[in-house]
Amino acid sequence: MSITILAIESSCDDTSAAIIRDGVVLSNCVANQDAHAQYGGVVPEVASRAHQVNIVPVVDLALKKAGVNKEQITAVGFTRGPGLLGSLIVGTSFAKSFALALGLPLVEVNHMHAHVLAHFAEDPKPKFPFLCLTVSGGHTQIVLVRDFMTMEVIGHTMDDAAGEAFDKSGKLMGLGYPAGPMVDKLAQKGTARFSFPEPSMEGLNFSFSGLKTAILYFLKKQTAQNEHFIEENICDICASIQDTIVAILLKKLRKAARETGINEIAIAGGVSANSGLRKAFLELGEKEKWTTYIPAFQFCTDNAGMIGVTAYYKYLAGVFCEQDAAPFAR
Ligand code: KG4
Numbered sequence: 001m002s003i004t005i006l007a008i009e010s011s012c013d014d015t016s017a018a019i020i021r022d023g024v025v026l027s028n029c030v031a032n033q034d035a036h037a038q039y040g041g042v043v044p045e046v047a048s049r050a051h052q053v054n055i056v057p058v059v060d061l062a063l064k065k066a067g068v069n070k071e072q073i074t075a076v077g078f079t080r081g082p083g084l085l086g087s088l089i090v091g092t093s094f095a096k097s098f099a100l101a102l103g104l105p106l107v108e109v110n111h112m113h114a115h116v117l118a119h120f121a122e123d124p125k126p127k128f129p130f131l132c133l134t135v136s137g138g139h140t141q142i143v144l145v146r147d148f149m150t151m152e153v154i155g156h157t158m159d160d161a162a163g164e165a166f167d168k169s170g171k172l173m174g175l176g177y178p179a180g181p182m183v184d185k186l187a188q189k190g191t192a193r194f195s196f197p198e199p200s201m202e203g204l205n206f207s208f209s210g211l212k213t214a215i216l217y218f219l220k221k222q223t224a225q226n227e228h229f230i231e232e233n234i235c236d237i238c239a240s241i242q243d244t245i246v247a248i249l250l251k252k253l254r255k256a257a258r259e260t261g262i263n264e265i266a267i268a269g270g271v272s273a274n275s276g277l278r279k280a281f282l283e284l285g286e287k288e289k290w291t292t293y294i295p296a297f298q299f300c301t302d303n304a305g306m307i308g309v310t311a312y313y314k315y316l317a318g319v320f321c322e323q324d325a326a327p328f329a330r
């Protein structure tokens with residue numbers, strides 16, 4: 001009998017539902033929330049309310065697109081955390097009610113595990129053990145993945161996440177929220193001719209808060225001399241910021257690969273959609289003789305497809321949760 005999972009993701013500002021049959025993603029629907037752009041960041045209260053509005057239509061759409069009806073669902077997977085509590089409560093409550101009403105087993109999923117296991121949504125799949133650089137708006141981690149259930153974070157950020165570094169520096173230049181994709185777009189037309197200091201962080205850990213401050217002072221100094229500095233140089237500034245963030249990330253990834261001797265290497269999370277990171281990662285992989293893995297765009301940023309794939313492997317391992325499972329923020 002086939003295993004058909006309805007998966008729900010609502011950890012931040014995207015409401016997503018997906019249908020996964022025997023590990024294959026049949027549909028992966030995301031309702032983005034535009035409401036946050038005007039505030040320059042995600043407003044938790046606004047996000048929770050939008051999830052409330054979006055969740056039923058998104059689940060409906062995922063079922064329709066997959067050509068599956070609710071009686072064919074065998075389990076429900078959902079993001080239990082980490083994320084914004086109010087947002088998680090909406091997805092968690094929906095998943096629990098759906099499962100209770102239809103008498104289905106529930107599978108809780110850790111959002112960060114799911115970013116890593118997004119690689120199993122498609123071929124080619126990484127071979128265990130592999131390293132995954134998981135870079136999102138809230139996290140920056142190097143994860144040693146031993147199998148579907150066993151992962152060890154061997155490096156992480158001590159302050160801001162890589163996505164935050166993109167978003168906050170973009171904000172300083174007046175780009176909307178989230179600024180990451182915009183910085184990427186502008187960087188493609190620019191030259192990285194400005195240099196910013198890279199942090200000296202021990203071991204495999206990262207730090208991005210110094211970069212943000214350096215960019216702030218750089219922009220202040222330049223605009224004091226020329227008030228049009230940002231608009232005249234926006235593409236080059238973006239290219240320089242992007243290059244610096246990518247260099248910081250890949251330096252530690254290379255160190256991790258050399259220290260562990262692992263050459264199956266993946267990137268994941270929202271920032272893995274960045275064109276500069278994807279290109280530099282592939283180039284480095286060739287030089288270091290890695291087998292490299294980059295998720296398709298739909299599996300980089302937050303999506304229920306990756307939640308469903310993770311839930312599928314947990315289902316196979318017989319790992320379920322109870323109706324009293326409460327979401328966790330951190
Ligand atoms: O994984 P994700 O969708 O949500 C979290 O779990 O945080 O990641 C969102 C982050 C945001 O910071 C966003 O600016 C960044 O990923 N991002 C990008 C790009 N696309 C998304 N950053 C740089 N370049 C991109 N193309």
Ligand code: ZN
Nearest residue numbers: 136270301302
């Ligand atoms: Zn995420």
